[in-house]
Amino acid sequence: MSEKVLMKGNEAVAEAAIQAGCRYFFGYPITPQNEIPEYMAKRMPKVNGVYLQAESEVAAINMVYGAAGAGARVMTSSSSPGISLKQEGISYLVGSDLPCVIVNMVRGGPGLGGIQPAQSDYFQAVKGGAHGDYYLVVLAPSSVQEAVDLTMEAFDIADMYRTPVIILGDGMLGQMMEPVQFHQYKGRNLPAKDWATTGTNNSRKRNIINSLFIDPQELENLNIERFNRYKQIQEKEVKFESVNCEDADVVLVAYGTTARVAKSAMSRARAEGLKVGLIRPITLWPFPVQVFQQVARTAKAFLAVEMSMGQMVEDVRLAVNGLKPVYFYGRTGGMVLTPMAIVEEIKKISGGEKND
Amino acid sequence: MPMDNPRISIFTGHFGSGKTEIAINFAINCKKYYNKVAIVDLDIVNPYFRTKDASRILESQGIKVIAPLFANTNVDIPALPAEILSLFHDKDYIAIFDVGGDEIGATALGRYHRYFLNEGYQMFLVINTKRPLTKDTESILSMFEGIKKNSRLEISGLINNTNLSYDSTVEDLIEGQKIIDDVSRQTMVPTRYITGKEKILSGMPEYMKKKAFPINLYLQMPWQ
Known part of the structure; x- marks a missing residue:
């Protein structure tokens, strides 16, 4: 076939x-x-x-x-x-x-x-x-x-x-x-x-x-x-995808279908002049630790987005290891994230309004 | 939609064949000609991507949406609302039934069997030959017979909805039509509509264009 x-x-x-x-x-x-x-x-x-x-x-x-x-x-x-x-x-x-x-x-x-x-x-x-x-x-x-x-x-x-x-x-x-x-x-x-x-x-x-x-x-x-x-x-066996991380100020971290919502948010944010990238872990274990170490040198912050109250974000924090702030945004209980809501969260981080 | 059609239209087919999008478009089209139009989400199989998702658009156009009480909630209880019966009694309504997938989904029609017989109906089988389980004459005929048997109704028209989502081409429709024409020969049931985005349908040969029914897509993914 x-x-x-x-x-x-x-x-x-x-x-x-x-x-x-x-x-x-x-x-x-x-x-x-x-x-x-x-x-x-x-x-x-x-x-x-x-x-x-x-x-x-x-x-x-x-x-x-x-x-x-x-x-x-x-x-x-x-x-x-x-x-x-x-x-x-x-x-x-x-x-x-x-x-x-x-x-x-x-x-x-x-x-x-x-x-x-x-x-x-x-x-x-x-x-x-x-x-x-x-x-x-x-x-x-x-x-x-x-x-x-x-x-x-x-x-x-x-x-x-x-x-x-x-x-x-x-x-x-x-x-x-x-x-x-x-x-x-x-x-x-x-x-x-x-x-x-x-x-x-x-x-x-x-x-x-x-x-x-x-x-x-x-x-x-x-x-x-x-x-x-x-x-x-x-x-x-580590697998991940990274997009637009080279010049990114805020790097989104998302996996599965949420990564597609995040990608859409990244495009919208870029269209508004915000420098946003994405790391998409494909293997959640083993977690792609090394790419975070690299990207943390240039990025200003990470934003983990998940359809949960915040679970993968803990692995992101371990991988970033305190080098940069790691923020979280999620929906749960069967609610799906929207690109617009993620863009709003990115703006809050850029404007210093969000706590990590 | 010609004026001599029965006032009840039923859309059946394999799950994922595109019944819901076509039923939504059909309802919106009917609303151009008729004052009272209702669409029934009769899907007792599928948990996501259903008529209820488009209820805001449908209702804004004055189309009545009747859906299972718990559709799109967090419970999996496919209870059909009593309100469906009102459509058989109020004869001013043009009623469109979007049925769940496969012969299992068609079982839900049995509940309304005598009403369909009394009121008259047309029932369509929506076919996408790019779905692996309805890819050839043999598998489509098996779906055809299963739906006929479980619904205890007659299929009066085939709909060629052959597509590959965002990778669709006119060639898919043409290739699909050859298979569906073969199904027509064996069942004596004609192709009534060929559906797809207008841009794709415009590339069809003339003999297919006569049956063209362009559709807009109303069920979107959250990243679209």
Whole structure:
């Protein structure tokens, strides 16, 4: 499918997963990501794959554990409250070093919250939503095309480092329609899954998938080994986009669909003579720390904009490390930011009216 | 809109085929000819990007908007308002039904089945052949049959809305028409309208131009 087609973000993520070789999908419906399971239900049987609607999110993530343990490419998807339910399973997947892809099309929270788009699950995705020492690779697409490309790559990253990878979108990305192309994915050179429980055929030692360790020293060793892998991810997998930062006084920081609103705000501000730039983290973990260090030398201030009460802004502050003031502006509960409101915030910063 | 059309028009199709934009444009066009025009957001499937989003524009033109009570709120309760029934009783109304996607969305029509039969209706199937699940004759026929079955109504016209959003070209429409003509041959249901932005429609060959229905886009993204 190399010709252009028109797809919803959710459908496109599902098709991208299939084209990346995912043949197992376990999920449970929740708005606003239902088109993912819907699409998988229609497509998986046609590619000799398995679509299974589990009895709950908890069941679904544990089915992912089973399939990943057997070496399969596997995905689950949900939206905020459903991702909360999956947290125990995610920790077990990490503890057993199992690769998989988890999609979260974020909606308003906390609690049952609402079905409109939000980015208020940043902390949960990036800072460890479950128990134990761990990170997840978190990818944040801002267009339907990027959702396709990142979903395909997510499976390779997962297999390469034996880690779950999260695609962190929002309801808007899931529901909106854009033209997309499915380029033939050139996969990475990946290590063989010689750890998977595929049957020994009496020819090798058995493999065990497990996250329970009787000896604390053994558990510490494994955690340290895993953090060495995280270090490699931090060195090799950082992705970001920076626009107009060279001469910018105020640098906007936004991810996902909000970055598109921010870009629109940047253009309007530039048209009014304000020097505004944008940093868009594409990997939220690993966070693109270095670009902030560079841009902080010339920029006067940073403004993080999010569909939340302020979560990524904490990572921006850590990355800027006190070199320049970091401000925040956000909407939450399913409310979407407008370019005009962001321009107003930029003016407040330029006029010295806003506190960081 | 010719005067001999039934006063009730129903827009169905695959989700993401463009039903809502077309229904909104159709309502605005009807308002030029008729005093009382109403549009019903009958979508019980889609949580975002729906008729309700354009209610301010529609209402400012004097078009009545009837939407599920909780449309565009934070709850996912697709309850249909009783007010919809008033459109069947007040025969002065031109009523436009924007239905939810696929055969699942069309199920909501069943509730009003006998009213549609009593009052007369025309039902359109909106098709965008650039949507992967309605890209060829076979998949469109399957959608056609599913919607017919679930709504228990007859599809009287096809609408060619083949587009790639901001990357649309006239070639897409021409290519789409070939597939839709094939669907027409097999179903005996004609293409009634070919929709798109006026600039794109103006590039169509003459035989297609007769069916041109130019539309404006009312549902915008927050960055547009």
